[in-house]
Amino acid sequence: MKGMKRNIGTFALMMTGLGSIIGSGWLFGAWKAASVAGPAAIWAWVIGMIAIMFIGLTYAELGAMFPEAGGMVRYGHYSHGSFLGFISGWANWIAIVSVIPVEAVASIQYMSSWPWAWAKALYNGETLSPVGLVLAACLVVVYFLINYWTVKLFARVNTAITVFKFLIPGLTIIGLIYAGFHANNFTHAPGGFTPNGWAGVLTAVATSGIVFAFNGFQSPINMAGEAKNPSRSVPIAVAGSILLAGIIYVLLQTAYIGAVPDHLLAKGWGVLNFSSPFADLALALNLNWLALLLFADAFVSPSGTGMTYTATTARMIYGMEQNGYFPRIFGKIHPVYGVPRPAMWFNLAVSFLFLFIFRGWGSLAEVISVATLISYVTGPISVMVFRRMKDVNVSRPLKIKGMPVIAPLAFIVASLILYWATWPLTGQVTLIMIIGLPVYFYYQAKNNWKDFAANFKAGLWLVVYLIVMMGISYLGSSKFGGTNHIPYGMDMVVVVIAALIFYFWGIRSALPSYQGKQDEQSNEQMKIAN
Known part of the structure; x- marks a missing residue:
């Protein structure tokens, strides 16, 4: 962490989290969730907020304990060693770095609703056109440049943008309710309040951009190394940003x-297809002033999130290099500006790759959500591991009351949401995690396989957990895409039981006496020696 400057206060840190959460998720999430769950999508957001709050609290305590850049990719390494740390960090990085191009795609997709022919040619209803992709790439470069020189500039720009983000959603809520609120939509549309049952509500939590939206709570944790008072700022920033965004x-x-006008609901919520959901509704209700604001905010909200994630992903790569997973160059901090520039260049290249592979908001939001959930499951276990270690020489500035209850609940809800994501998506994203393993084995070979057996044994529970969750997803209820060998209702009981088994296995598998941190120090000594 040498060279990082502690310049960010509590309010700015919370605005960083809120700025990450209120991104393209608010522009598309309501439409996507309603298409899956109908009016009951309201409950999907409440469930998602509560679930992420449990998970976020476990990471808030870890963030205060280890106020380091890229913290989200480091805690599993500290508690269970390099094997688990790599899988968790890889999943988290894949999920977060792909958000950068998604935010740019969201801006251009909204831009396609402008009343000019050239704008409509940017998006064909499913993916961006070549011109749209070039414009999205330009936005990614802008995110990069704002972060390139100094963290102070980033914090100031992000705080200003986040204040704007409060204003536009607020005006959208007031404008839509005042101009055309139809209470009958909640009960009289085809299927009533829950057209797809409560299974649809639960699936919406996992696949409609809800987990994707709340994922921004990680930003204050990943930037804890630059907070003025991390023990106070991190928990306030995490809990505050989740609660405000949830409301x-x-x-x-x-x-x-x-x-939504009555005549559009004749065939149900699932058939609604908006390129720019809130802007299209505003135009339908003759709220031209609101539509103009939404078109402007389509750049501001996603861009604020894109800038924040450009900052946090660079800290993730820095953190993974400190763990010994990436080349040494990614651990270099600019001596004047205090930012990890090589890591930023690497993430810029990866962002371009994702931009040209995934060109639509909805499909990539699903993948990001599941990858994120895989990385979330280590936090509840790591926090309890450090609670049980008595001989750890580390500051504990924050001990959240009720953590022995919060941690297992967080692990259970993360497992349930992973299951609700439906088969085969759960299996597909889990397999993506395997792609990164050659990188891990390469760097293990460079270190002469030092302590590999102990690290592999400590992280084995996560591999078995992912395989078991894939199996339950495949055999589970048809409501969640499975083969229905485990019927609806019983499937979630099975997930809860399995989650508790792996929760206690994970805690018992931890390396003794803060071994992961010792491994990192050993890696640093090897770098210096070389």
Whole structure:
């Protein structure tokens, strides 16, 4: 962490989290969730907020304990060693770095609703056109440049943008409710309040951009190394950003459901297809002033999130290099500006790759959500591992009350949401995690396989957990895409039981006496020696 400057206060750190959460998720999430769950999508946001709050609290305590850049990719390494640390860090990095191009795609997709022919040619209803991709690439470069010189510039720009993000969603809520709120939409549309049952509500939590939206709570944790007072700032920033964003999203979902004109609901919520959901509704209700604001915010909100994730992903790569997973160059901090520039260049290249592979918001939001959930499961276990270690020479500035209950609940809800994501998506994303393993084995070989057996044994529970969750997803209820060998209702009981088994296995598998941190120090000594 040498060279990082502690310049970010509590409010700016919370704005970083809120700025990450209120991104393209608010522009598309209400439409996507309603298409899956109907009016009951309101409950999907509430469930998602509570679930992420449990998970976020475990990471808030870890973030205060280890106020380091790229913290989210490091805690599993500290508690269980390099094997588990790599899998968790890889999943988290894949999920977060892919958000950068997604935010750019969201801006251009909204831009395609402008009333000019050239704008409509940017998006064909499913993917961006070549010109749209070039414009999205330019936005990614802008995110990069704002972060390139100094963290202070990033913090100031992000705080200003986040204040704007409060204003536009607020005006959207008020405008839609005032101009065209139809209370009958909640009960009289085809299928009633829950057209796809409560299974649809649970699936919406996992696949409609809800987990994807709340994923921004990680930003204050990943930037804890630059906070002035991390023990105070990190937990306030995490909990505050989740709660404020949750309130905004529930109100937005309510306004969206009530604003849809009756005649568009003749065939149900699932057939609604908007390129720019809130802007299209505003135009339908003759709220031209709101549509103009939304078109402007289509650049501001996603861009704020894109800038934040450009900052945090660079800290992730820095953190993974410190763990010994990446080349030494990614651990270099600019001596004047205090930012990890080589890591930023690497993420820029990866962002371009994702941009040209995934060109639509909805499909990539699903993949990001599942990858993120895989990385989330280590936090609840790591926090309890360090609670049980008595001989750890590390500061504990924050001990959240009720953590022995919060941690297992967080692990259970993460497992349930992973299951709700439906088969085969759960299996496909889990297999993506395997792609990164050659990188891990390469760097293990460079270190002469030092302590590999101990690290592999400590992280084995996560590999078995992922395989078992894939099996349950495949055999589970048809409501979640499975083969229905485990019927609806019983499937979630099976997930809870399996989650508890792996939760206690994970805690018992931890390396003794903060061994992961010792391994990192050993790696650093090897770098110096070489």
